[in-house]
Amino acid sequence: MRYSGLRVLKEALTGHKGWKPAWRDVAPQAHYDYIVIGGGGHGLATAYYLARNHGAKRVAVLEKGWIGGGNVGRNTTIVRSNYLLDGNEPFYEHSLKLWEGLEQDINYNAMISQRGILNLVHSDAQRDAFTRRGNAMILNGADADLLSTETIQKRYPFLNVNNARFPIKGGLAQYRGGTVRHDAVAWGYARAADQLGVDIIQNCEVTGFRIEGGKCLGVETNRGYIKGDKVASCVAGSSGRLMAKASMRLPIESHVLQAFVSEGLKPVLPGVITFGAGHFYCSQSDKGGLVFGGDLDGYNSYAQRGNLPVVEDVCEGAMAIFPMLGRVRLLRMWGGIMDMSMDGSPIIDHTHIESLYFNGGWCYGGFKATPASGWCYAHLLATDTPHEFATAFRFDRFAKGQMIDEKGMGNNPQLH
Amino acid sequence: MIINHPILGPRDSAEFTYMGDAALLDRPDWQAKDALLQFVDYGYLRDNPAGPHIELWYHEQGDRSFLVVTRDTTTHEISSVKLASDVARGRGRSK
Ligand SMILES: Cc1cc2nc3c(=O)[nH]c(=O)nc-3n(C[C@H](O)[C@H](O)[C@H](O)COP(=O)(O)OP(=O)(O)OC[C@H]3O[C@@H](n4cnc5c(N)ncnc54)[C@H](O)[C@@H]3O)c2cc1C
Numbered sequence: 001m002r003y004s005g006l007r008v009l010k011e012a013l014t015g016h017k018g019w020k021p022a023w024r025d026v027a028p029q030a031h032y033d034y035i036v037i038g039g040g041g042h043g044l045a046t047a048y049y050l051a052r053n054h055g056a057k058r059v060a061v062l063e064k065g066w067i068g069g070g071n072v073g074r075n076t077t078i079v080r081s082n083y084l085l086d087g088n089e090p091f092y093e094h095s096l097k098l099w100e101g102l103e104q105d106i107n108y109n110a111m112i113s114q115r116g117i118l119n120l121v122h123s124d125a126q127r128d129a130f131t132r133r134g135n136a137m138i139l140n141g142a143d144a145d146l147l148s149t150e151t152i153q154k155r156y157p158f159l160n161v162n163n164a165r166f167p168i169k170g171g172l173a174q175y176r177g178g179t180v181r182h183d184a185v186a187w188g189y190a191r192a193a194d195q196l197g198v199d200i201i202q203n204c205e206v207t208g209f210r211i212e213g214g215k216c217l218g219v220e221t222n223r224g225y226i227k228g229d230k231v232a233s234c235v236a237g238s239s240g241r242l243m244a245k246a247s248m249r250l251p252i253e254s255h256v257l258q259a260f261v262s263e264g265l266k267p268v269l270p271g272v273i274t275f276g277a278g279h280f281y282c283s284q285s286d287k288g289g290l291v292f293g294g295d296l297d298g299y300n301s302y303a304q305r306g307n308l309p310v311v312e313d314v315c316e317g318a319m320a321i322f323p324m325l326g327r328v329r330l331l332r333m334w335g336g337i338m339d340m341s342m343d344g345s346p347i348i349d350h351t352h353i354e355s356l357y358f359n360g361g362w363c364y365g366g367f368k369a370t371p372a373s374g375w376c377y378a379h380l381l382a383t384d385t386p387h388e389f390a391t392a393f394r395f396d397r398f399a400k401g402q403m404i405d406e407k408g409m410g411n412n413p414q415l416h
Numbered sequence: 417m418i419i420n421h422p423i424l425g426p427r428d429s430a431e432f433t434y435m436g437d438a439a440l441l442d443r444p445d446w447q448a449k450d451a452l453l454q455f456v457d458y459g460y461l462r463d464n465p466a467g468p469h470i471e472l473w474y475h476e477q478g479d480r481s482f483l484v485v486t487r488d489t490t491t492h493e494i495s496s497v498k499l500a501s502d503v504a505r506g507r508g509r510s511k
Contacts, residue, residue: 240462240463240465240466241466244463249464251461251462253436253464254466254489298433300437300469300471300489302466302489302490303489399453399456411459412436414434414436
């Protein structure tokens with residue numbers, strides 16, 4: 001069933017009796033060409049592009065819980081392509097382009113809103129760094145605009161540009177950046193993949209791999225053994241836990257990141273704004289709640305909930321630039337488990353085990369990557385060669401000293 | 417989280433800086449034949465378990481000692497705290 005304005009009208013007039021489930025509820029078959037483990041944004045996008053771009057026929061997505069219950073439904077929904085390094089920027093720009101055409105492609109309203117993102121600058125050195133980043137973006141075909149304090153003050157009169165410790169000295173804007181309704185991304189990809197014949201199997205946890213003679217033959221699940229010609233791990237924050245079952249140690253630590261939503265307000269915040277002196281970023285959802293977040297809690301965690309010092313730190317960041325938020329009440333907060341890699345960049349690669357592939361290490365920036373991650377992972381799975389925009393995302397870059405370290409933090413996952 | 421410092425008693429974890437898996441105490445032998453490989457493992461690969469994790473916390477806003485803390489990564493519950501220097505000496509190291 002295609003979704004359209006006309007369809008909504010028709011259903012409204014006929015008692016909404018014609019809507020069907022957006023994807024089939026299927027039991028796992030015994031054998032697939034491709035098994036994608038993890039029904040988050042990346043896993044679903046991978047399955048969709050396997051079917052759409054490569055004509056793959058027998059594809060399964062195995063999800064231990066429900067579609068959208070992982071980070072794809074927990075993030076703060078910001079999409080952008082404002083990266084500096086060559087290994088990253090073409091990939092993220094490809095992703096932003098895919099976002100721009102996604103709703104037509106998958107026939108699903110993902111509420112993609114290119115409301116713009118502004119990274120604030122608080123010192124001369126930071127302005128130099130952002131100028132360089134803006135130039136790198138433009139060289140890679142993305143848009144970037146360096147703004148003066150005056151322009152910022154005019155556009156965002158509520159910002160405190162004269163904070164004694166962190167005065168605002170300018171900002172780097174990307175107008176094509178913005179927000180996307182995260183749940184709709186999971187549901188939209190699931191529905192589109194299902195329509196191309198992909199089996200989306202919820203409540204199916206992978207509990208082990210069957211590996212013989214250095215080759216992965218399939219996966220053990222709580223619903224029995226499933227044979228797979230190619231097995232693709234795509235479980236974000238659970239990567240360490242899952243790959244340990246194939247006796248693999250990863251260049252990844254799992255960390256908890258918190259997010260916050262305020263009570264609903266009238267429109268006060270146009271676009272996404274990030275504070276450059278502490279770690280705080282904020283946008284306003286279409287329902288009116290301010291959606292914001294900051295740093296990781298900073299220690300290994302699989303708990304999906306964080307601690308109070310970070311809450312305080314994030315709120316202090318908010319007050320430093322948005323004094324108007326002082327009396328706004330917090331409505332909800334939650335945590336998600338991030339697959340923090342050793343250089344802050346992801347991995348899309350085959351493993352040393354034949355037929356076993358890995359996608360992970362997305363840190364807290366993996367939502368914006370969803371379309372390109374699926375696109376490039378599907379390419380790798382179908383052709384056994386890395387996609388041109390993902391050639392740098394290899395496992396062996398750590399041994400070879402070819403880290404993609406945007407912030408220059410070294411092998412400290414909690415600092416990326 | 418409260419970390420029960422062996423010398424200073426219960427302290428807020430916000431006084432500490434997290435330094436990762438305590439396996440980092442055991443630096444590979446730089447003269448070993450496969451030292452390069454061992455250092456890649458040491459520098460970049462982690463067990464990253466869901467459950468008890470033995471890890472290093474540096475009391476940066478306090479007495480600057482390194483602690484070896486056993487903490488469950490699924491509940492954040494801390495079951496043991498030792499001075500890293502004691503742990504290293506216990507393994508026959510001089511410091
Ligand atoms: C608070 C927060 C804010 C964030 N903000 C942003 C942002 O503003 N912009 C941005 O770009 N990114 C952001 N991110 C990061 C982004 O959400 C993640 O990088 C991205 O969603 C990870 O990919 P995914 O959607 O595939 O992960 P997930 O949705 O977590 O998918 C992984 C799935 O694998 C399943 N799984 C795990 N183990 C197994 C198993 N053994 N068998 C079967 N299934 C299994 C899980 O249940 C889960 O559904 C944020 C993350 C958090 C937590």
